[in-house]
Structures are given as C-alpha cells and as structure tokens.
Amino acid sequence: MAKGLHLNKVKITHSGQPLMSINTHVAPGEVVTIMGPSGVGKSTLLSAIIGTLSPDFALSGQIHLNGRDLTTLPPDERCVGILFQDALLFPHLNVGANLAFGLAQGGTKADRRARINAALAEVGLGGFANRDPATLSGGQRARVALMRMLLSEPHALLLDEPFSGLDAELRGQVRQLVFDHAKARALPVLLVTHDAEDAEATGGPIIRLD
Amino acid sequence: MAQSRRFPRLPLFPALTVLVLLGPVAAGLWGTLLPAFGHLPAAGLSGPSLDAFRALIDWPGFGPAVRLSVTTGLAAAILSLAITALILAGWAGTRGFRVLERLLSPFLSVPHAAAAFGLAFLIAPSGWIARLFSPWLTGWDRPPDVLILNDPLGIALTLGMVMKEVPFLLLMSIAALGQIDGRRRMALSQSMGYGRMSAWMFAIYPAVYARIRLPVLVVLTWSMSVVDVAVILGPSTPPTLSVQIVRWMSDPDLAFRLQAAAAALVQLALVIGAVGLWFAGEKLVAHLACRRIEMGHRGHYDRPLRLTGFALGTAISVALLLGLLSLAIWSFAGFWTFPDLLPDQFTARNWIRHKSGGLDALFETILIAGVAGAIGMMLTIGCLETENRRNLRLTQRGMWLIYLPLIVPQTAFLPGLQTLFLGFGLDMGRAPVVLAHLVFVLPYLRLSLEGPWQAWDPRQATVAAALGASPNRVLWRIRLPMLLAPLLTAIAVGVAVSVGQYLPTLLVGGGRIETLTTEAVALASGGDRRAIGVFGLMQTAAALVPFALALALPALIWRNRKGLLHG
Structure with missing residues (x-):
C-alpha cells in the first residue's frame, strides 16, 4: 500500500448516532486541513487516529499509516504524534527533560544530551535545557512542544488547533516552523482548525465538515 | 466596609477556628512536655528531671516498640501509596476504574476499628478464610495454633491500615485529578510511544502526588501512631509505642504518666524523623524517575501490572465487605463450631443481651458527633463566608494549618491534654470530648466543603445583590440552599469522623465517656x-447512615428541581 496516512471510510458514531465520516489520504510531506464548527467531531477524529477514543464512541473503517493498519493497535504502538493548542510541557520537568521524555529510546547519555541540545538550537533555543518551562514565552513553549514530539520520531503528525493560543505575528512564524519541519521529515500532517488563514497557509487540500 | 460593619461577628470565625484547631494541639503538647521532664503537680512531682526518659529506656520493650511503630507505619504508608498509584496508573479514566471507585468509596467512612475487626474475623486461625478451606484442604478440624492476628511483626496491623488508607488516598487522588489535564497528558505521552503505565507514572502522577502530599503525610503519621487498629490487630508484648502510651496513661499509678509523657515525646520525634525520611525518599524517587525519563525508556509491561492493580483494589474492597458481613453474622450467631462456614442457628439473643449498653453508647456517640458536627459546620461555613466577603483564598500555608492536627500524632498531644485538664481540676466530661473531636472533625469538614463552595457560581450572588438582597440573605436564601447536597455530605463526613474517634474519647473523656467505638x-x-x-x-x-441520609434528603427536598440534582 502507498506511503502516507489513509483514512479509509472512517465513520465515528456516538452511542449509535453517526457523528462524522471521512475518506481521505495524506501523502508524506503533505498537509491536509479539516475545518468545521466546534462539536462536529474534529478532535474526536484525532483521538480515533491516535487511539484514545473514549469508549462512548465507536469507530468503523480502517486507518493505515505507511501500509500498517493502525485501527486496532494501542496508542503507544501507532507512531502518530499530536500537538495540542496548549504546549502541555510537563511542569515538573525542565525543558531538557521534557525533550528527553520525547526522544526515542536508545543511545548513551552523552548522545542523548547532544541530540537534545541540537534540537533546541535548531529552533533557536540553544542553552535552554535547564530552564523551567513555566518561564518560557508562548512561542518558545510551542517550539519546545514541537521538538519534543518530533524527537519521538513519529510517522505522522496531527495538529489539534495548535496555533490558536498564539498572537497573530507569532502564529505565522510557528505555523511555518511546524510545516517546514514536517515537510523536511516527509511526515503526513493532518491539521484541525477553524481558522481560514491556518488552512490557506498549508497550501494543501481542505476538507470541510458540517 | 459597609458589609463588615453590618456583620461584626463574621471576622471572628477564622480566628475561632484556628483556636479550636490548634489550641488543643498546642496545649496538649505543652501538657506532654511538662510531665515528660518530671513536672506533674497532681502527683506531687516537680521537675525538671530526666527520670521519666531513663525509666522509658530501661523498659525492656522500648526498642521493639519503637521499631514496630516505625516499620508498620512506613510499610503501611508505602504500600497504600503504591497500591493507589498502581490502580490509578492502570485504570484511571476507564470503565474498570469507575467500577473500582464505586466499590471502594463507600468504605471510606467505615470506622477504622470496625474495618480492623472485620479483617480479624477473616484472617484469624478460626476466621472465615480458614473455615473456607477446612477441613477438606487443610485437614484442620479445630483452629490451627498459629499467630496470625497480633503477629509480632505487625503484618496484620499493616494490612489493616492499608485496607483503610487505599480508599482514602484513591479518593483524594481522584479529586486532584480533576485539577490537571490528565487525559491530554496521557494522549500526548502515548502518541510519543509510552505505554499506559509509564505515561501515567512519569507524566501525570507527579502532578497528582504534589496535590495529595498532605493526605499522604496524614496516612504516614496516622499509621505510625494509630491505637485502636493496633489494639485489635497489632502485637501485644510489646505493643507499638502508641498502644503502650495509652496503657501507661490508664494505669492507676500516676507515676506512669511521666513515662507515658516521655514516650509521647519519643513518638513525636519518631514521626518527625519519619516525615524527614519521607521527604528524602520523595527526592530520591524523583531523582530516579528523572534519570529514567532522560533515557526515554518507554516501558511496555502494562498487562501484568494493570491486572495486579485491579486485583489488589478488588481484594481490598472484597476484604472490607466480607469483614463487615462477618461482623453482622457474628452478631446474630448462635452456636457456631469450627470449621462450619455459617452458625448452626441465627438468633437475636446477642442484640438483646447488649441492648441497654448498646443504646447508651449509641446515644452518647450520636450526641457527641451531632454537637461536634454542628459546631464544626458553623465554624467552617463562617470561615468560608468570611473569606468570600473579604476576597481571601486558602493558601498553601492555610492548607498546612488545616492538616496540622491530622499530622501531629494523636498520642503525642492527647495524653498531655488529659493531664492538663486533670491539673486544672476540670471534670472529664462530654464537653472536653466534643472539643477534642472538633480538632479532627474540622479539617475534614473544610476539605469536604472547599471544592463545592468555590465551585458555586458567584454570579448567582451578583444577581441576588442586584435585586437588593443583603449578603446574609444571599448566604441563607441562595447559597446554602443551592449547596444543600455538599453541605449534607460534609455533615456526614464530620459525623463519620467523630464516630470513629477512639483516642480523644478515651483519653480526654478520662475513660468515663463510653461511645460505640470505645x-x-x-x-x-x-x-x-x-x-x-x-x-x-x-x-x-452510625457512620454510614448519615451518608445515606445525605444522599436521600437532597433528592427528596429538591425532587422538583432538576438543576440541583445532578451535582
């Protein structure tokens, strides 16, 4: 089967009532946007893809990623990364440990430190490893959250309105950063938003749900 | 301010509450300190001298008693916390968890003594478990001669405490979970490849633990110094230090009070040392966890751990349930030989025999719990309302203040309180006992009401005030009626706490106040x-019926008010 993320006749029902259905393919390096008013099931779809759908919902159809069927896999074996509106940096860990939490297992301690420092430098936060995440600005937090997720080496990236918390100027920067990094790694990206500007910035297909 | 001019009495409530909370603790510690150093005018002794400490150290049971207090206390606290964490990490947010929560929460208010007796009836050599497997498996046709209850290592005592503390810590953790975004933290960690257990332990639990740290300390100090459970399940020669303190306190020879006071100070030092050790342990665990996080270990051994957690949670609730059931069966048992599972006949004779004693004790219990609960509610609501009107919020330091009487070991200050009352020639009666109960009832009332009180929508008050209602009218006509259900629950919690009190009743009552627990x-x-x-x-x-009422009454009173029923 082809590379990328396939949502093959995915249907989600909530206690028997149909909630949403979607049939699409996200190629590696491509960003597909899902738009629609709140309550339409956008975030529920993302939960279904990462595998944390609450038991009140039921899913039919298949989710394939690079030829692997994810539909019945537990969330931790799916290799699907997600970014939320809040950076959700763990407040009990410093910035470096937050990244270490994400960084895929393996390598010596020195190796891992070097990779973390390199990742921080890559987003202009060199030397931030020992900082308390609470002291970072919104834009800095978003960048740390992105690198934490990318260091875990996901095979696809889901974005749950990750730019809505940022002000207009920062928003464009962070958005471009995320898309650039995803493209560089040839990740299929699924973006959920209700912001038209976000959707246009992707340059990819837009799916409207209602 | 116009408001405070109109309600001159309100600012008194916080001051009065702090006095009621801390006064007895401070006075009791003072009353312990004096006799420990040889000063006890009531017995014609004046210090200072170190004789009491010398006598204490010369007592051959001293070393073992100290060791028992420390080992059983630490073991109970560590086990309770570990089991709670295992259940939460494996199940929080799932359907299985809701089942466990329903199974365990009713047992929160069961008094420690009743739960301990229940466990004793299960695990004793002639208990239900032995009967279940005899004689077909064990070959026993009479109870085996093994020391299961009151074992010298205090294993039964530890189990008894764990059984009661797991539901407590679990419910405290659930309340803490409501304040953090556990679901998304979990989703995020899992999407980075973490198994459920690892994700929970490393990404969510630190935030939960930070919020249940004080209840954990309560469990630690309470397990180290508990008396009623230790009398029922713990070893007797020597007993734990706290049990020995109570034995000395009830000795007719007043000289033993000096020794008891010295032992009470040692008990306090042990608890302070253990808390210090616990803080060091927290640092160590945090350090180890950080090192693990740095290496990015994902951990995928979920299944066995999750099953263990569920099995332990179920085992605890089954043990509590069967224990209470065996209390009920024994109370109606006629002739019952080993190894029969059930008595030959059921009879009301036991109940008739204890009718007058039981009713007297029941009356005393209800009276004390009712008065303590009523005073406690007035103080607590007074405090909450005052803080509201003056725009104050409970700080972390305030929280420590509330928890302090629960963290200072009872055996450290209650003996001193008794000695003080004795020294002032005050009659050991009901009133001092109510006061002593209040020390323990107040913190739980506040903890129980804090959440619902703050969650109440203040715009309701704004609307009422705009309609011309005075702050008092808002309180009595709007806020309290709307909070009826949590208020009744708080009263039930307060009553259950009072019903379960053993040591304050025994010591401050001078042995003359007889409640169901004593x-x-x-x-x-x-x-x-x-x-x-x-x-x-x-x-x-006596502890559970108020909870049933607290559930039933709002449903009855607000039966035509759907908006008030779901909370």
Whole structure:
C-alpha cells in the first residue's frame, strides 16, 4: 500500500448516532486541513487516529499509516504524534527533560544530551535545557512542544488547533516552523482548525465538515 | 466596609477556628512536655528531671516498640501509596476504574476499628478464610495454633491500615485529578510511544502526588501512631509505642504518666524523623524517575501490572465487605463450631443481651458527633463566608494549618491534654470530648466543603445583590440552599469522623465517656466475637447512615428541581 496516512471510510458514531465520516489520504510531506464548527467531531477524529477514543464512541473503517493498519493497535504502538493548542510541557520537568521524555529510546547519555541540545538550537533555543518551562514565552513553549514530539520520531503528525493560543505575528512564524519541519521529515500532517488563514497557509487540500 | 460593619461577628470565625484547631494541639503538647521532664503537680512531682526518659529506656520493650511503630507505619504508608498509584496508573479514566471507585468509596467512612475487626474475623486461625478451606484442604478440624492476628511483626496491623488508607488516598487522588489535564497528558505521552503505565507514572502522577502530599503525610503519621487498629490487630508484648502510651496513661499509678509523657515525646520525634525520611525518599524517587525519563525508556509491561492493580483494589474492597458481613453474622450467631462456614442457628439473643449498653453508647456517640458536627459546620461555613466577603483564598500555608492536627500524632498531644485538664481540676466530661473531636472533625469538614463552595457560581450572588438582597440573605436564601447536597455530605463526613474517634474519647473523656467505638475496642482483648459483632456493626451503621441520609434528603427536598440534582 502507498506511503502516507489513509483514512479509509472512517465513520465515528456516538452511542449509535453517526457523528462524522471521512475518506481521505495524506501523502508524506503533505498537509491536509479539516475545518468545521466546534462539536462536529474534529478532535474526536484525532483521538480515533491516535487511539484514545473514549469508549462512548465507536469507530468503523480502517486507518493505515505507511501500509500498517493502525485501527486496532494501542496508542503507544501507532507512531502518530499530536500537538495540542496548549504546549502541555510537563511542569515538573525542565525543558531538557521534557525533550528527553520525547526522544526515542536508545543511545548513551552523552548522545542523548547532544541530540537534545541540537534540537533546541535548531529552533533557536540553544542553552535552554535547564530552564523551567513555566518561564518560557508562548512561542518558545510551542517550539519546545514541537521538538519534543518530533524527537519521538513519529510517522505522522496531527495538529489539534495548535496555533490558536498564539498572537497573530507569532502564529505565522510557528505555523511555518511546524510545516517546514514536517515537510523536511516527509511526515503526513493532518491539521484541525477553524481558522481560514491556518488552512490557506498549508497550501494543501481542505476538507470541510458540517 | 459597609458589609463588615453590618456583620461584626463574621471576622471572628477564622480566628475561632484556628483556636479550636490548634489550641488543643498546642496545649496538649505543652501538657506532654511538662510531665515528660518530671513536672506533674497532681502527683506531687516537680521537675525538671530526666527520670521519666531513663525509666522509658530501661523498659525492656522500648526498642521493639519503637521499631514496630516505625516499620508498620512506613510499610503501611508505602504500600497504600503504591497500591493507589498502581490502580490509578492502570485504570484511571476507564470503565474498570469507575467500577473500582464505586466499590471502594463507600468504605471510606467505615470506622477504622470496625474495618480492623472485620479483617480479624477473616484472617484469624478460626476466621472465615480458614473455615473456607477446612477441613477438606487443610485437614484442620479445630483452629490451627498459629499467630496470625497480633503477629509480632505487625503484618496484620499493616494490612489493616492499608485496607483503610487505599480508599482514602484513591479518593483524594481522584479529586486532584480533576485539577490537571490528565487525559491530554496521557494522549500526548502515548502518541510519543509510552505505554499506559509509564505515561501515567512519569507524566501525570507527579502532578497528582504534589496535590495529595498532605493526605499522604496524614496516612504516614496516622499509621505510625494509630491505637485502636493496633489494639485489635497489632502485637501485644510489646505493643507499638502508641498502644503502650495509652496503657501507661490508664494505669492507676500516676507515676506512669511521666513515662507515658516521655514516650509521647519519643513518638513525636519518631514521626518527625519519619516525615524527614519521607521527604528524602520523595527526592530520591524523583531523582530516579528523572534519570529514567532522560533515557526515554518507554516501558511496555502494562498487562501484568494493570491486572495486579485491579486485583489488589478488588481484594481490598472484597476484604472490607466480607469483614463487615462477618461482623453482622457474628452478631446474630448462635452456636457456631469450627470449621462450619455459617452458625448452626441465627438468633437475636446477642442484640438483646447488649441492648441497654448498646443504646447508651449509641446515644452518647450520636450526641457527641451531632454537637461536634454542628459546631464544626458553623465554624467552617463562617470561615468560608468570611473569606468570600473579604476576597481571601486558602493558601498553601492555610492548607498546612488545616492538616496540622491530622499530622501531629494523636498520642503525642492527647495524653498531655488529659493531664492538663486533670491539673486544672476540670471534670472529664462530654464537653472536653466534643472539643477534642472538633480538632479532627474540622479539617475534614473544610476539605469536604472547599471544592463545592468555590465551585458555586458567584454570579448567582451578583444577581441576588442586584435585586437588593443583603449578603446574609444571599448566604441563607441562595447559597446554602443551592449547596444543600455538599453541605449534607460534609455533615456526614464530620459525623463519620467523630464516630470513629477512639483516642480523644478515651483519653480526654478520662475513660468515663463510653461511645460505640470505645466500647467496641474495649472488647478486643476479651474475644467475645458476638459482642464485637454487635458493637462493630452499630459503629459502622452510625457512620454510614448519615451518608445515606445525605444522599436521600437532597433528592427528596429538591425532587422538583432538576438543576440541583445532578451535582
């Protein structure tokens, strides 16, 4: 089967009532946007893809990623990364440990430190490893959250309105950063938003749900 | 301010509450300190001298008693916390968790003594578990001669405490979970490849633990110094240090009070040392966890751990349930030989025999719990309303203040309180006992009401004020009626706490105030299981019936007010 993320006749029902259905393919390096008013099931779809759908919902159809069927896999074996509106940096860990939490297992301690420092430098936060995440600005937090997720080496990236918390100027920067990094790694990206500007910035297909 | 001019009495509530909370603790510690150093005018002794400490150290049981207090206390606290964490990490947010929560939460209010008796009836050599497997598997046709209860290592005591503390820590953790975004933290960690257990332990639990740290300290110090459970399940020669303190306190020879006071100070030092050790342990665990996080270990051994957590949670609730059931059966048992599972006949004779004693104790219990609960509610609501009107919020330091009487070991300050009352020539009566109960009832009332009180929508008050209602009218006509259900729950919590109090009743009452709890615990050494069944069951009912009322009354009173029923 082809590379990328396939949502093959995915249907989600909530206690028997149909909630949403979607049939699409996200190629590696491509960003597909899902738009629609709140309550339409956008975030529920993302939960279904990462595998944390609450038991009140039921899913039919298949989710394939690079030829692997994810539909019945537990969330931790799916290799699907997600970014939320809040950076959700763990407040009990410093910035470096937050990244270490994400960084895929393996390598010596020195190796891992070097990779973390390199990742921080890559987003202009060199030397931030020992900082308390609470002291970072919104834009800095978003960048740390992105690198934490990318260091875990996901095979696809889901974005749950990750730019809505940022002000207009920062928003464009962070958005471009995320898309650039995803493209560089040839990740299929699924973006959920209700912001038209976000959707246009992707340059990819837009799916409207209602 | 116009408001405070109109309600001149309100600012008194916080001051009064702090006095009621801390006064007895401070006075009791003072009253312990003096006799420990040889000063006890009531016995014609004046210090200072170190004789009491010398006598204490010369007591041959000193070393073992100290060791028992420390080992059983630490073991109970560590096990309770570990089991709670295992259940949460494996199940929080799932359907299985809701089942466990429903199974365990009713047992929160069961008095420690009743739960301990229940466990004793299960695991004793002649208990239900031995009967279940005899004689077909064990070959026993009479109870085996093994020391399961009151074992010298205090294993039964530790189990008894764990059984009661797991539901407590679990419910405290659930309340803490409501304040953090656990679901998304979990989703995020899992999407980075973490198994459920690892994700929970490393990404969510630190935030939960930070919020349940004080309840954990309560469990630690309470397990180290508990008396009623230790009398029922703990070793007796020597007993734990706290039990020995109470024995010395009830010795007719006043000289033993010096030794008891010295031991009480040692108990306090042990608890302070253990808390210090605990803080060091927290640092160590945090350090180890950080090192693990740095290496990015994902951990995928979920299944066995999750099953273990569920099995332990179920085992605890089954043990509590069967324990209470065996209390009930013994209370109605006629002739019952080993190894029969059930008595030959059921009879009301035990109940009739203890009718007058039981009713007296029940009356005393209800009176004390009712008065303590009523005073406690007035103070607590007064405090909350004052803080509201003056725009104050409970700080972390305030939280420590509330928890302080629960963290200072009871055996450290209650003996001193008794000695002080004695020294002032005050009659040991009901009023001092109510005051002593209040020290323990107040913190739980506040903890129980804090959440619902703050969650109440203040715009309701704004609307009422705009309609011309005075702050008092808002309180009595809007806020309190709307909060009826949590208020009743708080009262039930307060009553259950008071019903379960053993040491304050025994020591401050000078042994002359007989509640269901003191009567039940007094029966422990006699081994009359039928009497224990009667008193244990009445004690449990006295703690549980108020909860049933707290659930039923709002549903009845607000039966035509759907908006008030779902909370």
